[in-house]
Amino acid sequence: MTDPVPTPIAELGAVVLDCPDPRALAAFYAGILGGTVEDEDGGDWVDLKLPGGRTLAFQAAPGHVPPKWPASGDSQQFHLDLTVTDLDAAEKGVLALGATPLDTEDRSRAWRVYADPAGHPFCLCAC
Template sequence: MPARLRLTAITLDCPEPRALASFYQRATGFDMTADSNDDFAALARGDGLFIGFQRVDGYQAPSWPDQTTPQQRHFDFTVDDLDEAEALVLGLGATKPEFQPGGDRWRVFKDPAGHPFCLTGS
């Protein structure tokens, strides 16, 4: 069988790693696994998926939906109740852009560092 790649980590650039890791930890319930300095923080899921957050001086948030500063990546999260999940992420510091291309199927938000992410119903 040919070799297969297994995704084990995703690392996001941001201005404040601890703050962004805390946002995603509270939203997802992933475990905080690295918070040793101001330059890097990380979360892990039970199956080993690792999300890192690294400080970048001069970080520029994506300008979605305008592509002046491209989004470069986004997360999609499946949720049981879109309204409940929306209230959660907004309460944690996310923002909801006016432009919503998903209709009733999904909603777009921006995390506190400006990275777009989507919530979709299950």
């Protein structure tokens, strides 16, 4: 038996990433996910309006320290799982955009781990 689903009290508006250069990181993710980059306040906050209505936003953080992955004593803070149909083709694309591979040991898995140009981890996951 499953628990009843509670009535939601909110709806997810945007996922926001702190970074040193919001415009550059928005362009990186636009290259992966598509969408439209909207910069209305001079670059301290940039929205990436994604197909389907979601927003991935980027906020200037001058003292940004990238999360560590993997690190048993430190938190990765969060990561994004991005679904793809062809891992090898997607990998070539994200590397060309400036991603850094974080885990190249096991190529048999259905996912691979990278860091974006600001150091946030993300996974390409085969659907």
